[in-house]
Amino acid sequence: MxxxxxxxxxxxxxxxxxxxxxxxxxxxxxxxxxxxxxxxxxxxxxxxxxxxxxxxxxxxxxxxxxxxxxxxxxxxxxxxxxxxxxxxxxxxxxxxxxxxxxxxxxxxxxxxxxxxxxxxxxxxxxxxxxxxxxxxxxVSEDLGPSRHAEVRRWPRQLERVRELAGTFPDGSGPNCFGTVMAACGVEGAEDVWMLREPFEEWLANHTERGGRDDVPGTVFVWRDTVSRVQHAAVTIGDGWMLHKPSQSWMTPRKIRSVGEVKRATRTAGWRLERHRVVG
Known part of the structure; x- marks a missing residue:
């Protein structure tokens, strides 16, 4: 293998x-x-x-x-x-x-x-x-490795995150929005090219503003200068996050530290919001 x-x-x-x-x-x-x-x-x-x-x-x-x-x-x-x-x-x-x-x-x-x-x-x-x-x-030239093997506690409230962590998609399309939604329980979201509109609708219906970086279920949302969502990731606790860097077939759903994801996503003009999953 x-x-x-x-x-x-x-x-x-x-x-x-x-x-x-x-x-x-x-x-x-x-x-x-x-x-x-x-x-x-x-x-x-x-x-x-x-x-x-x-x-x-x-x-x-x-x-x-x-x-x-x-x-x-x-x-x-x-x-x-x-x-x-x-x-x-x-x-x-x-x-x-x-x-x-x-x-x-x-x-x-x-x-x-x-x-x-x-x-x-x-x-x-x-x-x-x-x-x-x-x-x-x-595949690996621009990316750091997935650190899922280092995770010691998987969050019970994010039932599918362990299944998703450390996997490559079956092609191009699956993206950061669908990865977050799938981790939070939306069936099949990890396999589609999730557009901004359904992600924004899910965000409005299942989260509220706020959240802490060190607990599971805080959704990080990066927006550009006109408030259009550009990227998303979700915390899983103990300083770890699940995210997919892009919609490309080359980028996996991976575990990185909160600090690593924040550094990798730092882009001029983008601002970070936090949302807490509530159901």
Missing amino acids: LTVLGIDVSSDLLQRWVDWLAPDEQPFFVTKKQAIAWDLRVEDREPSREDRDTYRTYNVDGRAARIAWLSEASYGELPKATRAALVRAQVNYGRGAVPTVRRWVGAVGPEVRQQADGHRFVWWKSLLRDPKAVLPEI
């Missing part, structure tokens, strides 16, 4: 990670002029939720860019100069999953230098022959 961020990862989930990091076709962002110059066919096909998070498509200005969907075979058939220009364009657009050769050449082999311009490349399944050498690093 592979362990990532202190969490057991099954072989089935590891294979899904491979599919999400290196799908059979991946999106390349191009302008109309670039598509013509590089003989690429653009499509209106929407990225999946996993594509969205792997390639961080939300960072790309969709008004200026179109998408060409390429398989590894069709990508490899492009002239090397075109591949190099195409990969550099993805870096300029802010698309994700365009790593540096220097960072990964030891894990995937020197042939990766020939894929594009020798400085950047894109992931294909042929580079993931040993996924255990790559995926754990990608």
